[in-house]
Amino acid sequence: MLETKQLTVRFGGHVAVNAVSCAFRPGTLTAIVGPNGAGKTTYFNLISGQIKATAGEVLLNGNSLAGMSPSSRTRAGLGRAFQLTNLFPNLSVLENVRLAVQAARSGAHLRGLNLWSIWSDHKALTQLAEEVLEAVAMNDKQHMLVASLPHGDQRKLEVALLMALDPLVYMFDEPTAGMSHDEAPVILNLIRALKSDKTKTILLVEHKMDVVRELADRIIVLHNGSLVADGQPAEVIASPVVQEAYLGVAPIAPLAQAGAGEGV
Template identity: 75%
Template sequence: MTQMPTPSLETRDLTIRFGGHVAVNAVSCAFQPGTLTAIVGPNGAGKTTYFNLISGQLKASAGQVLLNGRDLSGMSPSARTHAGIGRAFQLTSLFPNLTVMENIRLALQSRQHLGLDLLHVWSHHKELVQRAERVLEDVALTARRDATAASLPHGDQRKLEVGMLMALEPAVYMFDEPTAGMSVDEVPVILDLIRSLKSQRDKTILLVEHKMDVVRELADRIIVLHNGALMADGEPEAVIASPVVQQAYLGLAPVEDAA
Protein backbone atom coordinates (compact mmCIF):
# COMPACT_ATOMS: atom_id res chain seq x y z
CA MET A 1 0.00 0.00 0.00
CA THR A 2 1.45 3.36 -1.07
CA GLN A 3 1.90 5.79 1.79
CA MET A 4 0.66 9.32 1.12
CA PRO A 5 3.32 12.03 1.53
CA THR A 6 3.09 14.31 4.55
CA PRO A 7 0.95 17.32 3.57
CA SER A 8 2.73 20.66 3.45
CA LEU A 9 -0.24 22.12 5.31
CA GLU A 10 -3.01 20.40 7.21
CA THR A 11 -5.91 21.40 9.42
CA ARG A 12 -7.41 18.80 11.73
CA ASP A 13 -10.91 19.41 13.13
CA LEU A 14 -10.15 23.14 13.14
CA THR A 15 -12.91 24.94 15.05
CA ILE A 16 -13.66 28.37 16.46
CA ARG A 17 -16.66 29.45 18.49
CA PHE A 18 -17.80 32.98 19.23
CA GLY A 19 -20.20 32.56 22.13
CA GLY A 20 -22.81 30.11 20.88
CA HIS A 21 -21.91 30.62 17.21
CA VAL A 22 -19.57 28.12 15.54
CA ALA A 23 -17.85 30.13 12.78
CA VAL A 24 -15.58 27.29 11.63
CA ASN A 25 -16.77 23.80 12.46
CA ALA A 26 -14.26 20.92 12.63
CA VAL A 27 -12.69 21.55 9.21
CA SER A 28 -10.10 18.92 8.26
CA CYS A 29 -8.14 19.45 5.03
CA ALA A 30 -4.71 18.45 3.76
CA PHE A 31 -2.85 20.50 1.15
CA GLN A 32 0.08 19.34 -1.01
CA PRO A 33 2.92 21.29 -2.67
CA GLY A 34 2.35 22.30 -6.27
CA THR A 35 -1.40 22.62 -5.75
CA LEU A 36 -3.58 25.73 -5.77
CA THR A 37 -6.72 25.27 -3.72
CA ALA A 38 -9.55 27.79 -4.00
CA ILE A 39 -11.73 28.22 -0.92
CA VAL A 40 -15.19 29.41 -1.86
CA GLY A 41 -18.58 29.84 -0.27
CA PRO A 42 -21.29 32.44 0.31
CA ASN A 43 -20.69 35.53 2.46
CA GLY A 44 -20.38 34.51 6.10
CA ALA A 45 -19.38 30.95 5.22
CA GLY A 46 -16.20 31.14 7.32
CA LYS A 47 -13.59 31.47 4.55
CA THR A 48 -11.60 34.38 5.97
CA THR A 49 -12.07 33.05 9.52
CA TYR A 50 -10.55 29.76 8.36
CA PHE A 51 -7.62 31.72 6.91
CA ASN A 52 -7.24 33.64 10.19
CA LEU A 53 -7.08 30.37 12.13
CA ILE A 54 -4.37 28.99 9.83
CA SER A 55 -2.21 32.13 9.92
CA GLY A 56 -2.77 32.67 13.66
CA GLN A 57 -4.77 35.91 13.66
CA LEU A 58 -7.44 33.97 15.56
CA LYS A 59 -6.92 31.30 18.22
CA ALA A 60 -8.79 28.08 17.56
CA SER A 61 -11.29 26.76 20.08
CA ALA A 62 -10.27 23.24 19.04
CA GLY A 63 -8.24 21.43 16.41
CA GLN A 64 -4.76 21.78 14.95
CA VAL A 65 -2.79 23.50 12.19
CA LEU A 66 0.23 21.55 10.96
CA LEU A 67 3.02 22.63 8.59
CA ASN A 68 5.00 19.69 7.21
CA GLY A 69 3.76 17.67 10.17
CA ARG A 70 4.78 20.29 12.74
CA ASP A 71 1.99 21.52 15.01
CA LEU A 72 1.75 25.32 14.82
CA SER A 73 -1.40 25.60 16.92
CA GLY A 74 0.19 27.45 19.84
CA MET A 75 2.29 29.81 17.70
CA SER A 76 1.80 33.54 17.15
CA PRO A 77 1.17 34.93 13.64
CA SER A 78 4.79 36.12 13.36
CA ALA A 79 6.13 32.73 14.44
CA ARG A 80 3.95 31.05 11.82
CA THR A 81 5.29 33.45 9.20
CA HIS A 82 8.86 32.50 10.10
CA ALA A 83 7.86 28.83 10.01
CA GLY A 84 6.73 29.22 6.40
CA ILE A 85 3.14 30.46 6.20
CA GLY A 86 2.78 33.63 4.11
CA ARG A 87 -0.49 35.58 4.17
CA ALA A 88 -1.69 38.35 1.87
CA PHE A 89 -4.73 40.12 3.26
CA GLN A 90 -7.90 41.32 1.57
CA LEU A 91 -6.92 44.79 2.79
CA THR A 92 -3.29 45.69 2.16
CA SER A 93 -0.90 45.48 5.12
CA LEU A 94 2.05 47.66 4.14
CA PHE A 95 4.36 50.18 5.81
CA PRO A 96 2.62 53.25 4.33
CA ASN A 97 5.32 55.86 4.99
CA LEU A 98 8.19 53.74 3.62
CA THR A 99 9.08 53.49 -0.04
CA VAL A 100 8.29 50.53 -2.24
CA MET A 101 11.91 49.38 -2.07
CA GLU A 102 12.05 49.80 1.71
CA ASN A 103 8.94 47.65 2.13
CA ILE A 104 10.57 44.88 0.09
CA ARG A 105 13.82 45.29 2.05
CA LEU A 106 12.05 44.86 5.37
CA ALA A 107 10.41 41.66 4.18
CA LEU A 108 13.79 40.30 3.05
CA GLN A 109 15.42 41.26 6.34
CA SER A 110 12.66 39.53 8.24
CA ARG A 111 13.24 36.42 6.17
CA GLN A 112 16.96 36.51 7.00
CA HIS A 113 16.42 37.47 10.69
CA LEU A 114 18.59 40.57 10.18
CA GLY A 115 16.61 43.10 12.20
CA LEU A 116 15.17 46.41 11.01
CA ASP A 117 18.25 48.65 10.53
CA LEU A 118 17.89 49.37 6.82
CA LEU A 119 21.16 51.26 6.26
CA HIS A 120 23.54 48.98 8.18
CA VAL A 121 22.08 45.74 6.91
CA TRP A 122 21.99 46.73 3.26
CA SER A 123 25.53 48.10 3.15
CA HIS A 124 26.76 44.60 4.09
CA HIS A 125 24.41 42.35 2.13
CA LYS A 126 24.66 43.04 -1.58
CA GLU A 127 22.92 39.76 -2.40
CA LEU A 128 19.82 41.07 -0.63
CA VAL A 129 19.92 44.20 -2.78
CA GLN A 130 19.95 42.01 -5.88
CA ARG A 131 17.09 39.91 -4.55
CA ALA A 132 15.04 43.05 -3.82
CA GLU A 133 15.63 44.29 -7.36
CA ARG A 134 14.39 40.96 -8.76
CA VAL A 135 11.25 41.08 -6.64
CA LEU A 136 10.49 44.64 -7.80
CA GLU A 137 10.91 43.50 -11.39
CA ASP A 138 8.68 40.45 -10.83
CA VAL A 139 5.83 42.61 -9.52
CA ALA A 140 6.35 45.35 -12.15
CA LEU A 141 7.16 48.06 -9.59
CA THR A 142 10.73 48.98 -10.49
CA ALA A 143 9.59 52.37 -11.79
CA ARG A 144 7.82 53.09 -8.48
CA ARG A 145 10.68 51.98 -6.23
CA ASP A 146 11.12 55.39 -4.55
CA ALA A 147 7.41 56.14 -4.10
CA THR A 148 5.90 55.70 -0.64
CA ALA A 149 3.48 52.81 -0.27
CA ALA A 150 0.73 55.22 0.79
CA SER A 151 1.03 57.16 -2.48
CA LEU A 152 0.48 54.11 -4.69
CA PRO A 153 -2.84 53.42 -6.37
CA HIS A 154 -4.72 50.45 -4.93
CA GLY A 155 -3.60 48.04 -7.66
CA ASP A 156 0.07 48.84 -7.09
CA GLN A 157 -0.38 48.43 -3.34
CA ARG A 158 -1.71 44.91 -3.96
CA LYS A 159 1.29 44.17 -6.19
CA LEU A 160 3.65 45.44 -3.48
CA GLU A 161 1.98 43.24 -0.89
CA VAL A 162 2.45 40.20 -3.14
CA GLY A 163 6.09 41.27 -3.62
CA MET A 164 6.63 41.37 0.14
CA LEU A 165 5.09 37.94 0.41
CA MET A 166 7.42 36.63 -2.32
CA ALA A 167 10.40 38.15 -0.50
CA LEU A 168 9.52 36.05 2.57
CA GLU A 169 9.76 32.87 0.43
CA PRO A 170 7.10 30.97 2.39
CA ALA A 171 6.25 27.33 1.78
CA VAL A 172 2.54 28.20 1.88
CA TYR A 173 1.03 31.24 0.16
CA MET A 174 -2.39 32.41 1.33
CA PHE A 175 -4.25 34.96 -0.80
CA ASP A 176 -7.47 36.49 0.53
CA GLU A 177 -9.30 37.95 -2.50
CA PRO A 178 -6.09 39.20 -4.17
CA THR A 179 -7.98 40.99 -6.97
CA ALA A 180 -10.46 42.81 -4.70
CA GLY A 181 -10.79 46.49 -5.63
CA MET A 182 -8.51 46.21 -8.66
CA SER A 183 -9.35 47.53 -12.09
CA VAL A 184 -9.77 45.16 -15.03
CA ASP A 185 -6.36 46.25 -16.35
CA GLU A 186 -4.61 45.54 -13.04
CA VAL A 187 -5.99 42.05 -12.40
CA PRO A 188 -3.84 40.15 -14.96
CA VAL A 189 -0.59 41.20 -13.24
CA ILE A 190 -1.68 39.63 -9.94
CA LEU A 191 -2.99 36.50 -11.66
CA ASP A 192 0.29 36.13 -13.57
CA LEU A 193 2.22 36.38 -10.28
CA ILE A 194 0.09 33.66 -8.71
CA ARG A 195 0.47 31.54 -11.85
CA SER A 196 4.25 31.94 -11.64
CA LEU A 197 4.29 30.84 -7.99
CA LYS A 198 2.14 27.84 -8.85
CA SER A 199 4.53 26.81 -11.64
CA GLN A 200 7.36 26.40 -9.11
CA ARG A 201 5.63 23.18 -7.96
CA ASP A 202 7.18 23.31 -4.47
CA LYS A 203 4.73 25.91 -3.15
CA THR A 204 1.30 25.34 -1.65
CA ILE A 205 -1.23 28.05 -2.52
CA LEU A 206 -4.57 28.76 -0.86
CA LEU A 207 -6.88 31.29 -2.47
CA VAL A 208 -10.10 32.84 -1.19
CA GLU A 209 -11.84 34.32 -4.22
CA HIS A 210 -15.41 35.26 -5.12
CA LYS A 211 -14.77 35.59 -8.86
CA MET A 212 -15.55 32.19 -10.32
CA ASP A 213 -13.73 32.93 -13.59
CA VAL A 214 -10.52 33.41 -11.57
CA VAL A 215 -11.21 30.21 -9.62
CA ARG A 216 -11.81 28.21 -12.80
CA GLU A 217 -8.62 29.53 -14.36
CA LEU A 218 -6.24 28.99 -11.44
CA ALA A 219 -7.55 26.26 -9.14
CA ASP A 220 -6.49 22.61 -9.15
CA ARG A 221 -8.96 21.97 -6.34
CA ILE A 222 -11.94 23.70 -4.77
CA ILE A 223 -13.18 23.37 -1.22
CA VAL A 224 -16.55 24.86 -0.32
CA LEU A 225 -17.40 26.16 3.14
CA HIS A 226 -20.99 26.72 4.18
CA ASN A 227 -22.01 27.87 7.66
CA GLY A 228 -18.45 27.17 8.79
CA ALA A 229 -18.46 23.53 7.71
CA LEU A 230 -16.71 21.79 4.81
CA MET A 231 -19.45 21.08 2.29
CA ALA A 232 -17.51 19.97 -0.82
CA ASP A 233 -13.93 19.18 -1.80
CA GLY A 234 -12.64 18.10 -5.20
CA GLU A 235 -11.66 19.02 -8.74
CA PRO A 236 -13.10 22.34 -9.93
CA GLU A 237 -15.46 21.02 -12.62
CA ALA A 238 -16.99 18.40 -10.35
CA VAL A 239 -17.41 20.77 -7.40
CA ILE A 240 -18.89 23.60 -9.46
CA ALA A 241 -21.32 21.18 -11.12
CA SER A 242 -22.44 19.69 -7.81
CA PRO A 243 -26.16 20.42 -7.18
CA VAL A 244 -25.62 21.14 -3.50
CA VAL A 245 -22.85 23.66 -4.34
CA GLN A 246 -24.93 25.34 -7.04
CA GLN A 247 -27.78 25.75 -4.60
CA ALA A 248 -25.80 26.90 -1.56
CA TYR A 249 -23.08 28.97 -3.23
CA LEU A 250 -24.29 30.01 -6.65
CA GLY A 251 -27.93 30.41 -5.66
CA LEU A 252 -29.12 28.13 -8.47
CA ALA A 253 -31.71 25.40 -8.38
CA PRO A 254 -30.23 21.90 -8.14
CA VAL A 255 -29.63 20.34 -11.54
CA GLU A 256 -32.15 17.54 -10.98
CA ASP A 257 -34.86 20.09 -10.13
CA ALA A 258 -34.11 22.41 -13.03
CA ALA A 259 -36.75 22.73 -15.71
Protein backbone atom coordinates (compact mmCIF):
# COMPACT_ATOMS: atom_id res chain seq x y z
CA MET A 1 0.00 0.00 0.00
CA LEU A 2 2.76 2.45 0.98
CA GLU A 3 6.32 2.45 -0.32
CA THR A 4 9.36 4.70 -0.15
CA LYS A 5 12.04 4.38 -2.81
CA GLN A 6 15.52 5.74 -2.11
CA LEU A 7 13.91 8.46 0.00
CA THR A 8 16.52 11.06 0.92
CA VAL A 9 16.70 14.52 2.45
CA ARG A 10 19.75 16.70 3.00
CA PHE A 11 19.97 19.81 5.14
CA GLY A 12 23.10 21.54 3.91
CA GLY A 13 25.85 18.93 4.17
CA HIS A 14 23.89 16.73 6.59
CA VAL A 15 21.99 13.73 5.23
CA ALA A 16 19.05 13.30 7.65
CA VAL A 17 17.42 10.43 5.76
CA ASN A 18 19.65 8.42 3.48
CA ALA A 19 18.13 6.53 0.52
CA VAL A 20 15.55 4.60 2.56
CA SER A 21 13.58 2.05 0.52
CA CYS A 22 10.80 0.23 2.35
CA ALA A 23 7.34 -1.19 1.58
CA PHE A 24 4.47 -1.32 4.07
CA ARG A 25 1.58 -3.71 3.57
CA PRO A 26 -2.06 -3.59 4.71
CA GLY A 27 -2.84 -5.47 7.89
CA THR A 28 0.60 -4.79 9.36
CA LEU A 29 1.77 -2.49 12.14
CA THR A 30 5.38 -1.50 11.54
CA ALA A 31 7.33 0.13 14.36
CA ILE A 32 10.08 2.53 13.32
CA VAL A 33 12.75 2.70 16.01
CA GLY A 34 16.22 4.07 16.52
CA PRO A 35 18.19 6.35 18.85
CA ASN A 36 17.54 10.08 19.13
CA GLY A 37 18.52 11.84 15.92
CA ALA A 38 18.23 8.64 13.85
CA GLY A 39 15.85 10.27 11.35
CA LYS A 40 12.56 8.64 12.43
CA THR A 41 10.39 11.76 12.59
CA THR A 42 12.11 13.23 9.53
CA TYR A 43 11.24 10.04 7.63
CA PHE A 44 7.61 10.49 8.73
CA ASN A 45 7.72 14.14 7.64
CA LEU A 46 8.95 13.12 4.20
CA ILE A 47 6.17 10.56 3.82
CA SER A 48 3.41 12.93 4.94
CA GLY A 49 4.81 15.89 2.97
CA GLN A 50 5.87 18.23 5.79
CA ILE A 51 9.38 18.13 4.31
CA LYS A 52 10.26 18.01 0.62
CA ALA A 53 12.56 15.14 -0.36
CA THR A 54 15.95 15.86 -1.88
CA ALA A 55 15.73 12.59 -3.81
CA GLY A 56 13.56 9.48 -4.05
CA GLU A 57 9.79 9.18 -3.87
CA VAL A 58 6.78 8.07 -1.84
CA LEU A 59 4.17 5.81 -3.46
CA LEU A 60 0.65 5.13 -2.22
CA ASN A 61 -1.05 2.21 -3.97
CA GLY A 62 1.54 2.55 -6.71
CA ASN A 63 0.90 6.25 -7.30
CA SER A 64 3.66 8.78 -6.67
CA LEU A 65 2.89 11.50 -4.11
CA ALA A 66 5.67 13.75 -5.44
CA GLY A 67 4.72 17.41 -5.38
CA MET A 68 1.61 16.83 -3.25
CA SER A 69 1.05 19.02 -0.18
CA PRO A 70 0.42 17.49 3.27
CA SER A 71 -3.32 18.19 2.94
CA SER A 72 -3.43 16.55 -0.49
CA ARG A 73 -1.62 13.51 0.91
CA THR A 74 -4.19 13.36 3.71
CA ARG A 75 -6.99 13.35 1.13
CA ALA A 76 -5.13 10.62 -0.75
CA GLY A 77 -5.21 8.41 2.36
CA LEU A 78 -2.32 9.28 4.72
CA GLY A 79 -3.44 9.99 8.29
CA ARG A 80 -0.78 11.52 10.54
CA ALA A 81 -0.69 12.10 14.29
CA PHE A 82 2.17 14.16 15.72
CA GLN A 83 4.31 14.06 18.87
CA LEU A 84 2.57 17.25 19.98
CA THR A 85 -1.21 17.37 19.83
CA ASN A 86 -2.53 19.14 16.75
CA LEU A 87 -6.09 20.14 17.67
CA PHE A 88 -8.43 23.16 17.69
CA PRO A 89 -8.17 24.10 21.39
CA ASN A 90 -11.01 26.64 21.43
CA LEU A 91 -13.57 24.32 19.85
CA SER A 92 -15.44 21.53 21.58
CA VAL A 93 -14.47 17.88 21.35
CA LEU A 94 -17.45 17.19 19.09
CA GLU A 95 -16.69 20.15 16.84
CA ASN A 96 -13.11 18.92 16.35
CA VAL A 97 -14.31 15.49 15.25
CA ARG A 98 -17.12 16.90 13.09
CA LEU A 99 -14.58 18.98 11.18
CA ALA A 100 -12.54 15.85 10.51
CA VAL A 101 -15.64 13.90 9.44
CA GLN A 102 -16.66 16.70 7.12
CA ALA A 103 -13.16 17.02 5.67
CA ALA A 104 -13.11 13.30 4.92
CA ARG A 105 -16.46 13.46 3.16
CA SER A 106 -16.23 16.83 1.40
CA GLY A 107 -15.38 15.31 -1.97
CA ALA A 108 -17.91 14.17 -4.53
CA HIS A 109 -20.66 13.45 -1.99
CA LEU A 110 -20.54 16.81 -0.21
CA ARG A 111 -18.98 19.08 -2.84
CA GLY A 112 -19.55 22.72 -2.10
CA LEU A 113 -20.34 22.20 1.58
CA ASN A 114 -18.82 25.06 3.55
CA LEU A 115 -16.42 23.91 6.27
CA TRP A 116 -17.86 26.38 8.78
CA SER A 117 -21.53 26.03 7.79
CA ILE A 118 -24.13 25.49 10.52
CA TRP A 119 -23.69 22.01 11.94
CA SER A 120 -27.36 21.55 12.81
CA ASP A 121 -28.06 21.35 9.06
CA HIS A 122 -25.83 18.31 8.78
CA LYS A 123 -27.21 15.78 11.21
CA ALA A 124 -25.58 12.87 9.40
CA LEU A 125 -22.13 14.35 9.95
CA THR A 126 -22.86 14.97 13.61
CA GLN A 127 -24.03 11.39 14.02
CA LEU A 128 -20.85 10.05 12.43
CA ALA A 129 -18.77 12.25 14.74
CA GLU A 130 -20.65 10.95 17.77
CA GLU A 131 -20.03 7.36 16.63
CA VAL A 132 -16.28 8.06 16.44
CA LEU A 133 -16.32 9.59 19.93
CA GLU A 134 -18.18 6.57 21.24
CA ALA A 135 -15.49 4.32 19.76
CA VAL A 136 -12.82 6.18 21.76
CA ALA A 137 -14.99 6.42 24.90
CA MET A 138 -15.26 10.23 24.80
CA ASN A 139 -18.98 10.71 24.20
CA ASP A 140 -19.41 12.05 27.72
CA LYS A 141 -16.89 14.83 26.97
CA GLN A 142 -18.18 15.88 23.55
CA HIS A 143 -19.23 19.37 24.67
CA MET A 144 -16.04 20.20 26.57
CA LEU A 145 -13.56 22.66 25.11
CA VAL A 146 -10.43 20.87 23.94
CA ALA A 147 -8.25 23.35 25.85
CA SER A 148 -9.81 22.13 29.10
CA LEU A 149 -9.02 18.45 28.49
CA PRO A 150 -6.15 16.71 30.29
CA HIS A 151 -3.24 15.68 28.09
CA GLY A 152 -4.29 12.03 27.92
CA ASP A 153 -7.75 12.93 26.59
CA GLN A 154 -6.21 15.24 24.00
CA ARG A 155 -4.12 12.33 22.75
CA LYS A 156 -7.27 10.18 22.57
CA LEU A 157 -9.02 12.93 20.65
CA GLU A 158 -6.19 13.06 18.13
CA VAL A 159 -6.69 9.35 17.47
CA ALA A 160 -10.41 10.05 17.07
CA LEU A 161 -9.64 12.68 14.42
CA LEU A 162 -7.57 10.16 12.51
CA MET A 163 -10.36 7.60 12.73
CA ALA A 164 -12.83 10.21 11.44
CA LEU A 165 -10.61 10.78 8.40
CA ASP A 166 -10.69 7.01 7.73
CA PRO A 167 -7.23 6.94 6.08
CA LEU A 168 -5.60 4.03 4.29
CA VAL A 169 -2.43 4.55 6.35
CA TYR A 170 -2.27 5.55 10.02
CA MET A 171 0.97 7.24 11.08
CA PHE A 172 1.59 7.63 14.82
CA ASP A 173 4.63 9.58 16.05
CA GLU A 174 5.26 8.61 19.69
CA PRO A 175 1.53 8.52 20.54
CA THR A 176 2.12 8.05 24.28
CA ALA A 177 4.63 10.91 24.59
CA GLY A 178 3.98 12.97 27.71
CA MET A 179 1.37 10.55 29.02
CA SER A 180 1.40 9.04 32.47
CA HIS A 181 1.81 5.31 33.06
CA ASP A 182 -1.93 5.07 33.72
CA GLU A 183 -2.98 7.05 30.62
CA ALA A 184 -0.82 5.30 28.01
CA PRO A 185 -2.76 1.99 27.87
CA VAL A 186 -5.86 3.84 26.59
CA ILE A 187 -4.00 4.98 23.47
CA LEU A 188 -2.39 1.58 23.00
CA ASN A 189 -5.81 -0.07 23.18
CA LEU A 190 -7.11 2.28 20.47
CA ILE A 191 -4.17 1.44 18.22
CA ARG A 192 -4.68 -2.25 18.95
CA ALA A 193 -8.31 -1.91 17.86
CA LEU A 194 -7.25 -0.20 14.63
CA LYS A 195 -4.95 -3.17 13.93
CA SER A 196 -7.98 -5.43 13.71
CA ASP A 197 -8.88 -3.79 10.38
CA LYS A 198 -6.65 -5.70 7.98
CA THR A 199 -7.29 -3.22 5.15
CA LYS A 200 -5.28 -0.54 6.98
CA THR A 201 -1.53 0.02 7.25
CA ILE A 202 -0.13 1.39 10.52
CA LEU A 203 3.27 3.03 11.05
CA LEU A 204 4.41 3.75 14.58
CA VAL A 205 7.45 5.78 15.63
CA GLU A 206 8.15 4.77 19.21
CA HIS A 207 11.13 4.68 21.57
CA LYS A 208 9.46 2.62 24.31
CA MET A 209 10.49 -0.93 23.52
CA ASP A 210 7.76 -2.48 25.69
CA VAL A 211 5.18 -0.72 23.48
CA VAL A 212 6.98 -1.89 20.36
CA ARG A 213 7.10 -5.51 21.57
CA GLU A 214 3.40 -5.45 22.38
CA LEU A 215 2.07 -3.88 19.17
CA ALA A 216 4.49 -4.39 16.30
CA ASP A 217 4.22 -7.04 13.61
CA ARG A 218 7.47 -5.78 12.16
CA ILE A 219 10.28 -3.43 13.16
CA ILE A 220 12.52 -1.30 11.00
CA VAL A 221 15.52 0.46 12.54
CA LEU A 222 16.95 3.78 11.42
CA HIS A 223 20.41 4.92 12.48
CA ASN A 224 22.06 8.11 11.24
CA GLY A 225 19.30 8.34 8.64
CA SER A 226 19.92 4.90 7.15
CA LEU A 227 17.84 1.73 7.32
CA VAL A 228 19.96 -0.75 9.30
CA ALA A 229 17.51 -3.51 10.25
CA ASP A 230 14.12 -4.80 9.09
CA GLY A 231 12.27 -7.88 10.31
CA GLN A 232 10.11 -9.54 12.93
CA PRO A 233 10.20 -7.94 16.40
CA ALA A 234 12.01 -10.65 18.38
CA GLU A 235 14.65 -11.07 15.71
CA VAL A 236 15.30 -7.35 15.27
CA ILE A 237 15.31 -6.49 18.98
CA ALA A 238 17.85 -9.25 19.66
CA SER A 239 20.11 -8.31 16.76
CA PRO A 240 23.57 -6.80 17.38
CA VAL A 241 22.68 -3.91 15.06
CA VAL A 242 19.85 -2.76 17.29
CA GLN A 243 21.92 -3.20 20.45
CA GLU A 244 24.66 -1.09 18.90
CA ALA A 245 22.19 1.51 17.65
CA TYR A 246 20.75 2.04 21.11
CA LEU A 247 23.98 1.70 23.05
CA GLY A 248 26.15 3.53 20.53
CA VAL A 249 28.82 0.84 20.72
CA ALA A 250 30.11 0.95 17.15
CA PRO A 251 29.37 2.35 13.67
CA ILE A 252 26.58 0.49 11.89
CA ALA A 253 26.41 -0.28 8.19
CA PRO A 254 23.14 0.49 6.37
CA LEU A 255 20.94 -2.46 5.43
CA ALA A 256 21.23 -3.52 1.79
CA GLN A 257 18.27 -1.81 0.10
CA ALA A 258 17.55 -4.38 -2.60
CA GLY A 259 14.16 -5.87 -1.79
CA ALA A 260 13.92 -4.00 1.52
CA GLY A 261 10.57 -4.59 3.14
CA GLU A 262 9.58 -7.44 0.82
CA GLY A 263 10.07 -10.27 3.27
CA VAL A 264 7.62 -9.18 5.97
